[in-house]
Structures are given as structure tokens and as C-alpha cells.
Amino acid sequence: MNLRHKTLLLTTLPLLGLMAILFGSFSMILQRSYGRLERQDAERNLQRVNQVMAGDLAQLQSLTEDWAAWNDTYSFIRSGDPDYVESNLSKYAFESLQLNLVAFVDPTGEIVYGTSYDFESRAFSPLPPDLPPQLTPGSPLVQFEHLAAHHEGLIVIDGRLMLVVVEPILRSDATGPARGALLMGRYVSPAVVESLALRTRLNLHLHPLPESAIAANELPDRLQSILASLEKAPDPAPTLVQPQSADTLAGYMLWPDLYGQPQALLEVRLPREIYYQGQVSRHYLGWSLLGSCLVFTGGMLLLLDRVILRRLLGLSQQVQQIGRSNDLSQRVTVPGTDELSHLGNQINDMLGELQISREKLTAEQQKAEQLLLNILPAPIAGELMQTKASIPQHFDEVTILFADIVGFTSLSNRMSPIRLVDLLNQIFSAFDSLAEQLGLEKIKTIGDAYMVAAGLPTPKDDHAEAIAEMALAMQQVTASFKAESGEPIEIRIGINTGVVVAGVIGTKKFIYDLWGDAVNVASRMESSSEPGQIQVTAATYERLKDNYRLEKRGCIAVKGRGEMETYWLRGHRPDSLFCPLKTVNAASGSTELPTVT
Incomplete structure (x- = not known):
């Protein structure tokens, strides 16, 4: 085995080992991170189902509490007046209230009136035989610590699960003494489970x-x-x-x-969408490491084929000495008139230019870093420059805004391409200035569409308010351009708040992007909005209603989501002092919108 083969072996084996170690380490980190995200997403969905079921139970509790506090009910528990049953407990009442069972129990445990109702046969039937033993005076179901107490939850009736609420029967002013208890129940039927699945998707x-x-x-x-x-x-x-x-x-x-x-x-x-994305990231990582190893090994072989190791060693030592001393005035000496001596002369020439190149390199490096910061958020850019990879992050609450210029196609037919692009650049530059003032993250522009988000990569509590200020300011900027240019420019905006995964994927032409159902809904809000309007979802409405004027639009058909309740954002509430844009501009001594030229 000659020196070339030994050098190749000693060079290739460590590289392959290093590649295997790096791939194993990063692969394990990615797998654990995506696995944790996957488990968290599954647990959130379980809790979401639990919350929807709790909401159904709360609705049933509100209904039972309302009936138990009627004066008519308070009188009925003693009189047993059949008119009360006839006027209040009809088939229509059971079907409209989605009730399967009602029982009125006096303090002695006697059932004054009780019936069950089957939605399929639309017929009444007696109470199931296993219910009365649970309504005796000593049963926990009819024991209340105080007048405001109640019992709610699941019980098994006739071998079937049922949502049950038991309330003490009081006067309408919520005073006692209690004359018994009112029980209302609703079976957890397959239809209820199917409805639960539809509501939670x-x-x-x-x-x-x-x-x-x-x-x-x-x-x-x-x-x-x-x-x-x-x-x-x-x-x-x-x-x-x-x-x-x-x-x-x-x-x-x-x-x-x-x-x-x-x-x-x-x-x-x-x-397992998150698991699949993790596998894709691992494949990208493996191929990137393998390609780097092959390129580096090939370069080493090419250099070794063109040199004589002994003379190269002397030249290398001289160069290393200059490098350690960092004295660029030193020169190397290589005897002979062949390629190595010519290389020595080139090294000497290069040493003379190295100082200048170093200064230029520093300046160019600063430009490159600044360019990367213009493309990606600062934390993501720093992570990419340090580790050459960025792990996607999960954000529980982010507000996304999509905006689109209405009538852009008609403008393109009437204006020259250069003027059209210049107008679009001015508008989007003004939007960029607004996003910077409000601390928002511009995601991307696609044609005449503009996408911006708040609450990432650094979470913030006022993400919904910041996006609302951005949308209102965008309307003012668009109106200003319309007045100055004379062109019929209008903007359509959609906003949604929800859970997203954000990050950079791939190895070429990096872009910081968002994924998740919340992004799709925000896009649907923009496409289903109207010119000059700002449409927000119910999730965003809940975060803005205290400080902003919002007008209910009603339920609209949203592609892929069915009927959704949406709202129009009109402006600030007169009694609200919250204004993120004014707060940001106050630091610079101005509360005006960005100047547009």
C-alpha cells in the first residue's frame, strides 16, 4: 500500500466516521423533537374533545338549572299538577332540548314524575329500572352541600352512557328550602359521538x-x-x-x-403528518452529509495526485509558520523550477494580497449576514449560520394576516409592467415598514398577495392586537395610495389565530414559512373577504373584542371547513386606550403612519 493509498484511507475513514456520528446525533435529535411535537399534538386533540364534551354538559347544566329555579316547578313538586307536564314536557320540548330523560324527585326520594324519550321511535317510556335506586334519600345524586350546588357527569343507565345533571328545586329567586331535585339526562348515543367527531374534525x-x-x-x-x-x-x-x-x-x-x-x-x-415531516428532514440531513463527505474526499484526492509529498511537507510547514505568526510580510522558499516552485511564487504573491482580501472578506461577510437577516428572522438566521440546520418550532398561539390587492389584474392591463411593479413595490414597502414598527414577521409575498404573522419566532402576548393594528394601518396606506395615484386600489384582508409549526426546510433558497390548519383558515378568510374589508375568525374575535369594534358577519361557507362564523374588524373601541402602532412610534417621537414616496 503506497503513500497515496494510505493517505486516502486515513482521510476517508475519519470522514465517514464523522458523517455517521453527525447523522446519528442529528437524526436522534430530530426524531425526539418531532416525536415530542407529535405527542403534544395528540394530547391537545384529546383535551379538545374533552372540552367540547364539557361544553355539552355545561349546556345541559344551564338548562337543568333554569328549569329547577321555576316557581312552577317549585309548586309542581308538591301539587303534581298534570297541566305542568302537558305544557312543558311535550315531545317537541324533548326533541328541541335534546333530552332523553327527566325525573322530579321530592325530599323523601319519591319520584313525583319521571319519563324517558326515544328520539328514533318518538315515544315516551317509563324510567329505566336502574335509575330509581340511585335517587333514594341517601344517594349522592340527591345530596347537596348548599343550595347553589349541583351534580353533573356521566352515569350508566340501562347499560348505556348518559350525560346527567341534578339540580335542587328552588324558588325563582334561588331561595329554599329545596323541595327536591330535578334530573335531566341525554344519552351518549352513536349520533352524539358522530356529532362530537364532526365538531372537532x-x-x-x-x-x-x-x-x-x-x-x-x-x-x-x-x-x-x-x-x-x-x-x-x-x-x-x-x-x-x-x-x-x-x-x-x-x-x-x-x-x-x-x-x-x-x-x-x-x-x-x-x-402522522409530523412524523412524516421528521422522516423527510432526516433524509435531507443524510444526503447533505453524504454529499459533503464525497466532495471533500474528492478534493483531497485531486490535490494529492498533483503534489510530491516531501517537498509539499516543507512548503506546508512554512505556510503554517506564517499562519501561526499571522505575519503576512514573510515569504516561502521552494527550491527548483517545477510546479512546486511556481506554487511557492504564487503563494508569495498571494500573501501580499491576503491582507487586502481579508479586509474585503470581512466587509463581504457582513453584507452576506445582513442579506440573510433580510430574508430570515434573526434567531433563525443565527441558528442556520451556527449549525447549518434549523429545527421547526411549534407555536400554540399565532395570528396570521393575508392581504390581497383587489383588481390587480385590471390594473396590469391598464398600466405598463414597470409602473405596475413600481406601484406594487411602494405599497409593499410601506407594509414592510408597518410590520417592522409593530414587531411583526413578514413571511412572504406572492404576486399581489402579502402574508405577515405575529407571535413568532419570539412569542408575544399581544399578537392579535398587533395584527389588528397592521390591518387597519394597511387600509390607511392603501387609501393614501388611491388618493395620490388616482388608481382604484383596494385591499382585501383576512385574519385568523391558531396553532402553527414554523421553520426553514430544505437546503436551497431558504424561506421562513408556516404550516398548519390555522394558516389555511387565514387564507380562506382573505379569499372570502370583501374589498376594503378586514374579515376575522371567531378565534381572533375573542382576543380583539375588548379593544376593537367588530361587526358580526355571520356564518359563511369556507372551503374545507364548512360553515364558519366570521366578523368584520371596523376599528378601535372608543373606550379602549390600546394601540400598538402608537406605542411603537412613540419611541421615535411620532404617531404617524410610515411615509410613502
Whole structure:
């Protein structure tokens, strides 16, 4: 084995080892990060289902509380007047209120009146036989610590899960003494579960749990294993997330009944989009490392083929000495008249220019860094310059704005391309100045569309208010251009608030971008808005309603989401002192909009 082969071997093996170590380390970091994001997303969806179910229970509680505080109900519990039943407990009442069961119980535990209703057959039937034993005077269901107390939750009636609320029967002024208790219930039927799935836009299943241990052993092995894991969890409301396949992830949560015993197992199945994105990132990482290794090894081979190692070693030592001393006035000496001596002369010439090149390189490096900062947010640019990679981040609350110039196509038909681009550049430059003043992150422009977000890459509490100020200021800027240019320029704006994943992917032409359903909804808000209007979703409305004037537009059809309730943003409320734009400009001594030339 000659010196060339030895040098090649000693060069290639460490590079391959380093590549394997780097790939393994970064791959593990990426896998853990995406796995954590995937689990967090699944747990959030489980909690979302739980919250929707809690909302249904709160609605039933409000209905029961309202009925229990009627003076008519207070009188009925003693008189048993049939007119009360006839006027209040008709089929229409049960169907409109979505009730399956009503029971009036006096303080002695006697059921004054009780009935159940089947929506499919549209017929009344007696109370299930296993309900009265739960309404005796000693039952927890009819025991109240004080007049404002109530009981709500799941119970098993006739072998089926039911949402139940029990309220003490009081006078209309909420005074006692209580004359008994009112129970209202609604079965958790397959139709209710299907409605829950539609409202949460999730693939979910509800598995009732058997009451006896013998029946529990008849459950599939998969469910028995999941139940065992959940019961061992220290968390009072435990969740379990398990991959089902490369494409599906399942999350599980136990639902207890009103007595604290587990009665149902909630299962939510989700597509593994985050896992898939992690695999794509790992592939990019592997190919990038392999390409770097091959390029570097090839360069080493090319150099070794063109040199004589002994003379090169002397030349290398002289160059190393100059490098260590950092004295560019020194020169190398290479005897002979061949290529190596010529190389020595070139090195000497290069040493004379190195000082100048160093200064130029420093200036160019500053320009390159500044250019990168103009393209990417400062934290992301710094991460890319240090590690050559950026891991996407998850943000729980971000507000996104999409804006589009109305009638841009007609403008392009009437104006020259140069004038049209110049006008668009002036408008977008003014928007950029607004975004900088408000501390927003401009994401990108596509044609005549403009996208900006607040709350990332550094989270901020007033992200929705900052975007609202941006939208209102954009309307003023557009109106100013319309007045100055005489062109019919109008802008259409859509805003949404929600969860996103943001970051830089790929290895060429970096761009900081956002992904998630919240981005799609924001885009739909812009496309379904009207010229000169700012349309916001209900999520954004909840964050702006205290400081801004918003007008309800109503429910509109949104592609991919069905009917959504939206609002028009009109301006500030007269009693609100909040104004992020004025706060930002106050630091520079001005409260005016950016000057447009």
C-alpha cells in the first residue's frame, strides 16, 4: 500500500466516521423533537374533545338549572299538577332540548314524575329500572352541600352512557328550602359521538367499559393493555399516545362517571403528518452529509495526485509558520523550477494580497449576514449560520394576516409592467415598514398577495392586537395610495389565530414559512373577504373584542371547513386606550403612519 493509498484511507475513514456520528446525533435529535411535537399534538386533540364534551354538559347544566329555579316547578313538586307536564314536557320540548330523560324527585326520594324519550321511535317510556335506586334519600345524586350546588357527569343507565345533571328545586329567586331535585339526562348515543367527531374534525371512537372484571376480560387484548397503562398513570386524567402504524397515531383518555369510576375509553386517531415531516428532514440531513463527505474526499484526492509529498511537507510547514505568526510580510522558499516552485511564487504573491482580501472578506461577510437577516428572522438566521440546520418550532398561539390587492389584474392591463411593479413595490414597502414598527414577521409575498404573522419566532402576548393594528394601518396606506395615484386600489384582508409549526426546510433558497390548519383558515378568510374589508375568525374575535369594534358577519361557507362564523374588524373601541402602532412610534417621537414616496 503506497503513500497515496494510505493517505486516502486515513482521510476517508475519519470522514465517514464523522458523517455517521453527525447523522446519528442529528437524526436522534430530530426524531425526539418531532416525536415530542407529535405527542403534544395528540394530547391537545384529546383535551379538545374533552372540552367540547364539557361544553355539552355545561349546556345541559344551564338548562337543568333554569328549569329547577321555576316557581312552577317549585309548586309542581308538591301539587303534581298534570297541566305542568302537558305544557312543558311535550315531545317537541324533548326533541328541541335534546333530552332523553327527566325525573322530579321530592325530599323523601319519591319520584313525583319521571319519563324517558326515544328520539328514533318518538315515544315516551317509563324510567329505566336502574335509575330509581340511585335517587333514594341517601344517594349522592340527591345530596347537596348548599343550595347553589349541583351534580353533573356521566352515569350508566340501562347499560348505556348518559350525560346527567341534578339540580335542587328552588324558588325563582334561588331561595329554599329545596323541595327536591330535578334530573335531566341525554344519552351518549352513536349520533352524539358522530356529532362530537364532526365538531372537532377528528376520527374518534368511544368504547364503553364493562362494569364487571369478568366482562372486562372479554375486551380485545389491545384495549385491555391500554386500560392497564392508563390505570397505572399517576395523573388524575391520564392520556396515552401510541403509534398504530407509520401513517396513524392513536391517543386514549379515560372518561369517569359521576361517581369517579371509569366508564368509557376515548380513542382519537390522527394522521402522522409530523412524523412524516421528521422522516423527510432526516433524509435531507443524510444526503447533505453524504454529499459533503464525497466532495471533500474528492478534493483531497485531486490535490494529492498533483503534489510530491516531501517537498509539499516543507512548503506546508512554512505556510503554517506564517499562519501561526499571522505575519503576512514573510515569504516561502521552494527550491527548483517545477510546479512546486511556481506554487511557492504564487503563494508569495498571494500573501501580499491576503491582507487586502481579508479586509474585503470581512466587509463581504457582513453584507452576506445582513442579506440573510433580510430574508430570515434573526434567531433563525443565527441558528442556520451556527449549525447549518434549523429545527421547526411549534407555536400554540399565532395570528396570521393575508392581504390581497383587489383588481390587480385590471390594473396590469391598464398600466405598463414597470409602473405596475413600481406601484406594487411602494405599497409593499410601506407594509414592510408597518410590520417592522409593530414587531411583526413578514413571511412572504406572492404576486399581489402579502402574508405577515405575529407571535413568532419570539412569542408575544399581544399578537392579535398587533395584527389588528397592521390591518387597519394597511387600509390607511392603501387609501393614501388611491388618493395620490388616482388608481382604484383596494385591499382585501383576512385574519385568523391558531396553532402553527414554523421553520426553514430544505437546503436551497431558504424561506421562513408556516404550516398548519390555522394558516389555511387565514387564507380562506382573505379569499372570502370583501374589498376594503378586514374579515376575522371567531378565534381572533375573542382576543380583539375588548379593544376593537367588530361587526358580526355571520356564518359563511369556507372551503374545507364548512360553515364558519366570521366578523368584520371596523376599528378601535372608543373606550379602549390600546394601540400598538402608537406605542411603537412613540419611541421615535411620532404617531404617524410610515411615509410613502
